[in-house]
Amino acid sequence: MPDPAAGAGVLDALHQVILSRRGADPDQSHTARLFARGRAKIAQKVGEEAVETVIEGIRGDTDKLAEESADLLYHLLVLWADAGLDPARVYAILDGRRGTSGIVEKKNRKLKGKAGEADA
Ligand SMILES: N=c1c2ncn([C@@H]3O[C@H](COP(=O)(O)OP(=O)(O)OP(=O)(O)O)[C@@H](O)[C@H]3O)c2ncn1[C@@H]1O[C@H](COP(=O)(O)O)[C@@H](O)[C@H]1O
Structure with a gap:
């Protein structure tokens, strides 16, 4: 159940989950699958999600903008983790x-x- 009062601490919690997926089974974890596919693929996903976020930002549907922003942040966090940032x-x-x-x-x-x- 999403917490409507969740703050930016969610990003720290997600970062920890992402780190825990290093070396996990790519059949069980989407994050592990991204790590297995490599940095270029992760970066490509960040780019795709950024474009989708931009499109929803221009369209002005805030529900869709929130969804795409969440996808973008998740993939950006995976990129940071893969790059050791x-x-x-x-x-x-x-x-x-x-x-x-x-x-x-x-x-x-x-x-x-x-x-x-x-x-x-
Ligand atoms: N926040 C997310 C999150 N946001 C998006 N996604 C996944 O990202 C994928 C995006 O789908 P796409 O079709 O765009 O991408 P794709 O499957 O790589 O396919 P291609 O682009 O290669 O065609 C979907 O499978 C989404 O479920 C996420 N997967 C995981 N998380 C978080 O990461 C945690 C750990 O997940 P696992 O690693 O899967 O256990 C989860 O509990 C969540 O908190």
């Missing part, structure tokens, strides 16, 4: 950006790029 690193990056406007961040990135060109 701890989700905490992504969360730390997001957390580090808190309070910095995206517009300011983009300007700083451009300035850093120009400084790098001048150094070269």
Whole structure:
């Protein structure tokens, strides 16, 4: 039964389940099947789910957008696990950006790029 009050902790719980599927039977676990098919296939699935999410976002059906977003997040977590990326690193990056406007961040990135060109 889905918990309507479930928060982002769901992602941590899912990450743990995904890690537990490494080396599991691909006939019993979809995650194990993805791991067995390899990084390129997992990445392809992330791309497909991203496109489906974009389509539902444009259509504006929030039920379908929520479903596709869940598929996207699941496959993204599988990709992170396969690549050995701890989700905490992504969360730390997001957390580090808190309070910095995206517009300011983009300007700083451009300035850093120009400084790098001048150094070269
Ligand atoms: N959140 C998900 C989740 N979201 C989507 N999917 C599966 O992803 C698959 C997507 O189907 P598609 O036809 O798009 O992809 P495909 O079967 O790889 O086929 P092709 O693209 O190759 O044609 C479906 O089988 C979905 O069930 C998921 N499978 C698992 N989880 C979570 O992972 C946990 C562990 O699952 P298992 O590893 O299967 O035990 C589950 O308890 C869930 O919490």
